[in-house]
Amino acid sequence: MKRALWFSFLVLLSLMNVGNSAKILGLFVTYSKSHLIIHKSVMEPLIERGHDVTIVTTLPLEDSGKRYRHIQLDVPPAPKEFMSGIVETSQSLFGLLLNTKKVTDFSLEYSNLALHDPKMKRLMEEESFDLVVFGVFFNMFQIGVAAHFKCPIVMSFMQRPMRLVNTIVGNPLEVTYVPEVFVGNVQPLGFFDRVKNFLMVLAMDISFLPYVDYKTEHLYNYNFPSEKYPTYSEMLKNISLVLTCSHLSEGVIRPNVPAIVEVGGIQVKSKPDPLPKDLEKFLDGASKEGAVYFSLGSNARSADMNSETIKILYNVLSKLKQRVIWKWEENERPGNASNILFKKWLPQDDILAHPNIKLFITHGGHGSVVESKYHGVPMVGIPLFADQFANIDAVQKAGHGLSLGKEKITAERFKSIVEEVLSNPTYRNKVQEFSRIYKDRPMSPRDTAAYWIEYVIRHRGAKHIQSPAVYMNLIQLYGLDVLAFLLAILYVVIKILAFVFREVFRLFFGRNSKNQNKDGSEQKKNQ
Structure with missing residues (x-):
């Protein structure tokens, strides 16, 4: 009898969940596995809450088909030369600008191919959705998918709010x-940092953003013609929420509009998954000296570094007392040291959660830095491109580790930095202190994301949390029209006052002058 009642209760509960569930599309067209990990983490609490979730990707998902539908599109992956070329030219300002253009162009082309995949076209023809959760990375024209389904849209962004995102939701510019x-990530800004920041924002507003907007709007109009869909500018006003992979505890401190919700660390599991048996045995056996984890992320490859650098890294790591887990992408390894375990792909979050991990040698991608700080693991950073230089600079300034430029790697320097972070407890103590602050929140990142996504669904787009800045152009937003109006009034007032002053002056002093002239003339006549 009790079992029957319990079963009836579970059935009723499941029916309640189904009744309250929404059809949600997760559109994550990215060639970066690290980005996909974050976007997928946004969807997981929605799946757990019983929503009808469809996830569209161009990369495979390990748990595909578990309690949700997965559609993998057939888009060719980014060529190896694409990322290696970016790494090689990323040091200079010119290299940064050139790489940003390359990434923009490739991302737009890649995303456009995804929209024209037969599976994607079939989905748009046959399905309907209550909400689109959209992973954004230079593919904003895909917001037209939400226009097609006539539903609100939530953006998932794998960084803190930056200029490209801020302009969309009306987040204030605090240059x-x-x-x-x-x-950089460090505040307060010194004088020359403020100059650099001002010039960076100016350069983006004058050249980069207009270029991105032009290319994006062109692709939007091509895929979502105006005779059937709202315009691109109208759809930008339809973005209900942006989930950013950032948190106030890690900085940067800034005011955010209500449509920006911070979910930094969302990819970190509350309880790590069990490690594969070989990894578990390898790490459990490192209880005495500990272990080092070395990975350059999902985009860059350790194997693509020059042979001399690889030799230096191997020689130093193979002589450590600690065991080393090295993400190595090729079958041919740099050596066969007994203390090094090579793997092509690794469950990074689960490895960093292991108590025997004493050091993380990382490229400094935002996700990697977040996971390392969350688990209280100090770092040695070898930044390669994009925001990684700023991320590792912030790590070093916070005392959470040390930085080493890839062009400065020598055996002596690499060994010295690695041994310093391993042997000096200051780095570990500081990053673990930060970890306690980072975890101290009223809600977990996943619960926060789920609550606000469901909030948008409940309130049909939640237009009431939008900033009025979304509906203002630059002239209105920065009060240039008001300033011009006030200056015009001031000009008119000054003109009127000048005219009145002249007339008064002429009335009083002009009469006296005439009287004086008249008196002078009469005196001359009398003489």
């Missing part, structure tokens, strides 16, 4: 104390 992503 004097909020550094752009490529400028």
Whole structure:
């Protein structure tokens, strides 16, 4: 009898969940596995809450088909030369600008191919959705998918709010104390940092953003013609929410509009998954000296570094007392040291959660830095491109680790930095202190994301949380029209006052002058 009642209760509960569930499309067209990990983490609490979730990707998902539908589109992956070329030219300002253009162009082309995949076209013809959760990375024209389904849209962004995102939701531009992503993560800004930040924002507003907007709008109009869909500018006003992979505890401190919700660390599991048996045995056996984890992320490859650098890294790591897990992408390894375990792909979050991990040698991608700080693991950073230089600079300034430029790698320097972070407890103590602050929140990142996404669904787009800045052009937003109006009034007032002053002056002093002239004339006549 009790079992029957319990079963009836579970059935009723499941029916309640189904009744309250929404059809949600997760559109994550990205060639970066690290980006997909974050976007997928946004969807997981929605799946757990019983929503009808469809996830569209161009990359495979390990748990595909578990309690949700997965559609993988057939888009060719980014060529190896694409990322290696970016790494090689990323040091200079010119290299940064050139790489940004390359990434923009490739991302737009890649995303456009995804929209024309037969599976995607079939989905748009046959399905309907209550909400689109959209992973954004230079593919904003895909917001037209939400226009097609006539539903609200939530953006998932894998960084803190930057200029490209801020302009969309009307987040205020605070150029004097909020550094752009490529400028740095450390506040307050010194004088020359403020100059650099101002010039960076100016350069983006004058050249980069107009270029991106032009290319994006062109692709939007091509895929979503105006005779059937709202315009691109109208759809930008339809974005209900942006989930950013950032948190106030890690900086940068800035004011955010209500449509920006911070979910930094969302990819970190509350309880790590069990490690594969070989990894578990390898790490459990490192209880005495500990272990080092070395990975350059999902985009760059350790194997693509020059042979001399690889030799230096191997020689130093193979002589450590600690065991080393090295993400190595090729079958041919740099050596066969007994203390090094090579793997092509690794469950990074689960590895960093292991108590025997003493050091993380990382490229400094935002996700990697977040996971390392969350688990209280100090770092040695070897930044390669994009925001990684700023991320590792912030790590070093916070005392959470040390930085080493890839062009400065020598055996002596690499060994010295690695041994310093391993042997000096200051780095570990500081990053673990930060970890406690980072975890101290009223809601977990996943619960926060789920609550606000469901909030948008409940309130049909939640237009009431939008900033009025979304509906203002630049002239209105920065009060240039008001300033011009006030200056015009001031000009008219000054003109009127000048005219009145002249007339008064002429009335009083002009009469006296005439009287004086008249008296002078009469005196001359009398003489």
